[in-house]
Amino acid sequence: MAGSGNSRYFLPMSCVAAVVMVALLFRIFTDRPKVLSYILITILATQGIQLCMGAELRWTPAKWGGPWFDIAMQKRLAMQPNLYLTEGAASNSFIAPYLAAGSGLVNFSGGYTLTSGGANGARVEALIRRYAPNLRVLTRGEQLYKDDAWRAPRLSHIDDALQRFGLRVDTEDCTTITVRGLRAEPEITRKTSNAAAPRRKDDTSLISCHVVPDSADHSAQVAAQRLADLALDNLEDACPRLFQPPRVGTEHDRATWRRFYMNTDITAWVSYGLVKFQDPFSNDPIIIVGREDDWTNGPRKLACGRRDGHYFAEAP
Secondary structure, three states, rough: OOOOOOOHHHHHHHHHHHHHHHHHHHHHHEEEEOHHHHHHHHHHHHHHHHHHHHEEEOOOEEEEEEEEEEEOHHHHHHOOOOOEEEEEEOOOOHHHOOOOOOOOOEEEEEEOOOOOHHHHHHHHHHHHHOOOEEEEEEEEEOEEEOOHHHOOEEEHHHHHHHHHOOOOOOOEEEEEEEEEEEOOOOOOOOOOOOOOOOOOOOOEEEEEOOOOEEEOHHHHHEEEEEEHHHHHHHHHHHOOOOOOOOOOEEEEOEEEEEEOOOOEEEEEEEEEOEEEEEEOOOEEEEEEEEHHHHHHHOOOOEEEEEEEEEEEEEOO
């Protein structure tokens, strides 16, 4: 709980703690049965109050009965089967029953990055060929913003993700989907960000845009990624226990090439000529392990691991 601030991660230990607490209470008050009765009545009364106060609604101020979501979207999305390439840690697959029969969803960028290589990439490319030209990207947000808006989702970030499969966004064909009954995620913005339009607290917006082949020249970006991938591959080889699973896909965002290792909750990246990593779920500082040029020459000697609940990497 101290590390994440999220109580659901403490549920297994709280179940153990509950049994231990009950056992201790019975041992302490073995000779005082009335006290045990009062404790039992108090526990049952507390649980009853919690059920009465909290079980009527779901995690949002919406009741359990009836449709869980109220989806407002263009009719053509419910009529034309499309392949939706979803971006973000959340797959947004709850929208599947409202889409046209035969539609598909692939979470290709977010928690686990899919690239054109390997078995996963071959499967995604086969689906793209099967559904083309009925291809769309789907992500959380009211619209795709330019970089100077300092708001997510950004058009350049989505295009960078799609470029791995030779695709780009068709900005002339975008539509917003409104989900009523799903609270929007908090948005981190800058003071210079464009102001968000007012909306209901329990409304979430999804933006879906048509996707088309990308014929632009990305040779400079491909060359930069090749060097970044080499540096990150060598970092994984130098600290195989830290960066798991190895050889995950690389995300490009502005001047940053990033990999997220789900098994160890570590993010490693290359930016402005430096190789860095961090545990984004802790308050630990960013660890700089050297220059990109040095890491592209091969794995370097590095003492790395986890000590007292914190990751570390030090040159021997």
